[in-house]
Amino acid sequence: MSEMDWMTRWQRVARRIRVPLGFxxxxxxxxxxxxxxxxxxxxxxxxxxVAAGVLMRSYAAGYVKKNRELTRTGPxxxxxxxxxLGSILIAMGFALALENVWFxxxxxxxxxxxxxxxxxxxxxxxxxxFAGFExxxxxxxxxxxxxxxxxxxxxxxxxxxxxxxELYRRHREYNSAIGALLxxxxxxxxxxxxxxxx
Numbered sequence: 001m002s003e004m005d006w007m008t009r010w011q012r013v014a015r016r017i018r019v020p021l022g023f024x025x026x027x028x029x030x031x032x033x034x035x036x037x038x039x040x041x042x043x044x045x046x047x048x049x050v051a052a053g054v055l056m057r058s059y060a061a062g063y064v065k066k067n068r069e070l071t072r073t074g075p076x077x078x079x080x081x082x083x084x085l086g087s088i089l090i091a092m093g094f095a096l097a098l099e100n101v102w103f104x105x106x107x108x109x110x111x112x113x114x115x116x117x118x119x120x121x122x123x124x125x126x127x128x129x130f131a132g133f134e135x136x137x138x139x140x141x142x143x144x145x146x147x148x149x150x151x152x153x154x155x156x157x158x159x160x161x162x163x164x165x166e167l168y169r170r171h172r173e174y175n176s177a178i179g180a181l182l183x184x185x186x187x188x189x190x191x192x193x194x195x196x197x198x
Contacts, residue, residue: 037194049093
């Protein structure tokens with residue numbers, strides 16, 4: 001099997017297992033909470049990262065029309081992968097709140113092994129499907145956002161204003177906010193219970 005065939009197969013596998021592995025990561029997180037008491041200062045410090053990640057994912061979900069068009073407005077005028085960037089910010093926040101080096105390393109490996117191939121696979125699909133994708137790549141970074149919005153092909157910029165609540169609901173992105181609240185609830189409970197046990 002050639003290296004290209006192996007990479008293509010892994011990209012397919014990564015697409016299938018990324019969501020289940022997210023639940024595995026959450027389970028490991030809860031196990032870690034059982035073993036150690038989170039510190040209040042790190043819980044507070046994590047909030048800006050988690051909030052920014054949830055908002056980024058929510059904002060992006062109201063713009064993207066998966067497999068139907070090349071979205072270049074809203075957050076997609078700043079980064080090609082605002083959904084993944086939001087996930088990274090959320091993961092960074094909760095890793096900070098837990099203050100656990102091993103869990104942080106697991107998250108880094110998870111993103112490198114799963115999300116890098118998934119992004120490459122999605123870009124291959126977009127390149128083959130949408131004629132303007134190469135031009136879009138030249139203007140908009142893959143992950144780290146540019147400060148100003150890139151210009152769309154018709155000369156209009158990707159400014160906010162076309163967010164669709166219907167798209168947001170269809171993509172069920174509210175689950176990110178619910179998940180974040182549940183994890184913070186778990187952090188608060190662990191903080192309280194460890195204080196009693198000690």
